[in-house]
Amino acid sequence: MPQTCDIEAIFRRHAQTVYRVCYSFMGNAADAEDATQATFMKLVDHPRQFASEQHEKAWLIVCASNLCKDTLKSASRTRVVAMPEQEPADTSASEPLDATLDAVLRLPEKYKDVVYLHYYEGLKTDEIARTLDEKPSTVRNRLRDARGLLRKALGGEA
Amino acid sequence: MAMTDDQLAQQVHDAYEKIELSDDAQDRMLAALLAASDAKQAEQNADRGPSTRTTRGQVIQMPKRSGLKRWMPIAAVLLAALVVVQVGVLTVGNHSGETRADIAPKSEESMAADSLDVNASDSVAFETAAPQEGEAKADSVASEVADSSEVSAMVEDCPLITLSDGTELVARSEQVDVVETGDLLEETTARSVDGEQSVACRVYELVGGGYAVSYEGEETYWLCD
Numbered sequence: 001m002p003q004t005c006d007i008e009a010i011f012r013r014h015a016q017t018v019y020r021v022c023y024s025f026m027g028n029a030a031d032a033e034d035a036t037q038a039t040f041m042k043l044v045d046h047p048r049q050f051a052s053e054q055h056e057k058a059w060l061i062v063c064a065s066n067l068c069k070d071t072l073k074s075a076s077r078t079r080v081v082a083m084p085e086q087e088p089a090d091t092s093a094s095e096p097l098d099a100t101l102d103a104v105l106r107l108p109e110k111y112k113d114v115v116y117l118h119y120y121e122g123l124k125t126d127e128i129a130r131t132l133d134e135k136p137s138t139v140r141n142r143l144r145d146a147r148g149l150l151r152k153a154l155g156g157e158a
Numbered sequence: 159m160a161m162t163d164d165q166l167a168q169q170v171h172d173a174y175e176k177i178e179l180s181d182d183a184q185d186r187m188l189a190a191l192l193a194a195s196d197a198k199q200a201e202q203n204a205d206r207g208p209s210t211r212t213t214r215g216q217v218i219q220m221p222k223r224s225g226l227k228r229w230m231p232i233a234a235v236l237l238a239a240l241v242v243v244q245v246g247v248l249t250v251g252n253h254s255g256e257t258r259a260d261i262a263p264k265s266e267e268s269m270a271a272d273s274l275d276v277n278a279s280d281s282v283a284f285e286t287a288a289p290q291e292g293e294a295k296a297d298s299v300a301s302e303v304a305d306s307s308e309v310s311a312m313v314e315d316c317p318l319i320t321l322s323d324g325t326e327l328v329a330r331s332e333q334v335d336v337v338e339t340g341d342l343l344e345e346t347t348a349r350s351v352d353g354e355q356s357v358a359c360r361v362y363e364l365v366g367g368g369y370a371v372s373y374e375g376e377e378t379y380w381l382c383d
Contacts, residue, residue, distance in 0.1 A: 007191050007192065007195050008188060008191075008192060011184075011187070011188055011191060012188075015179055015184055015187070015188075016178065016179055019177065019178075019179040020174055020177045023177045024174070024177070029183075032177075033179070033183050033187065036179065036187065037187045037190060037191070040187070040191050041191065041194060044191055044194050044195045044198060045198070098173060098176065100169045100170060100172070100173040101173035101174075101176055101177070103173075104170060104173055104174070115170065116174065119167055119170040119171050119174070120170070120171055120174040147163075147166065150166060150170065151161060151166065154161065154166070154169070155161075
């Protein structure tokens with residue numbers, strides 16, 4: 001159980017997880033790396049102790065998710081960067097993606113964290129709700145809608 | 159054929175698996191994070207700890223002494239410069255006094271002369287100009303006023319002099335040339351009208367009759383009635 005903020009150990013434990021979350025939001029490697037580093041940098045700037053590795057992981061996922069949302073919101077306001085939801089294919093030109101990943105990246109922002117937590121981390125609706133501080137019904141609805149969009153994108157029935 | 163939930167879940171899971179942070183990127187990020195962490199740690203260490211403050215105090219104290227020593231020659235130079243400027247001002251003041259005395263006769267002789275410009279702060283400026291009677295008179299008056307104002311305080315403060323034979327004299331704000339004074343008549347005391355102030359003085363008998371007084375510490379002779 002980690003009790004101190006050993007940034008190297010935490011980074012080695014969760015770098016891939018945080019990067020996946022960031023990539024699912026940002027849609028390209030460069031921005032995802034920046035967001036990943038910024039997420040861990042928050043921990044450097046404001047060290048904290050976690051009750052468990054699971055708590056540590058949940059905090060990092062939520063932190064990365066919020067940071068990416070803020071970055072995308074800021075980018076859309078300043079119109080410096082195109083919205084990844086609109087043009088994720090541009091970034092994939094040099095990074096070939098499969099159809100499923102492409103479909104995941106094209107999901108609207110509000111579905112991305114619940115989809116990641118459910119399909120990759122394997123969390124149940126109630127756990128996702130607690131992690132994201134949302135109502136379970138909200139999480140259920142989002143998962144249902146996201147599933148429909150993915151089925152549609154992947155050629156199955158919506 | 160419709161995709162089952164399990165198939166979809168597996169497909170999405172596999173898709174996420176493909177997202178992977180490269181080792182190079184990991185090393186780069188970790189190095190940056192560790193550097194930032196070390197910098198923050200160093201900053202925190204610098205901000206706290208009484209021993210650090212004591213060391214700072216000692217370090218600050220030493221340069222203070224050497225700094226004072228370093229400034230001493232500069233202070234001496236500045237002091238010397240101040241003295242030189244003071245002497246210069248006095249010299250110019252004496253020179254201007256002579257010029258004031260000389261200017262009226264020069265004007266009367268209709269010669270080109272240095273005219274004086276006495277301003278309110280009693281500073282003096284020289285300029286060459288054709289002599290003009292009005293200016294010369296004005297300057298002459300100004301010089302008299304300036305001269306009398308320099309010492310009139312003494313005459314005005316302590317104008318009353320009583321000689322040993324009981325003769326009462328009153329000093330006037332009118333200077334007497336030293337060549338007109340005869341022998342020293344008496345060393346006595348001049349006093350103010352209300353009798354509260356007094357100053358030592360010397361009374362001279364004038365060659366042409368009458369008296370002149372010279373106050374202690376001065377070389378000016380004032381006419382007495």
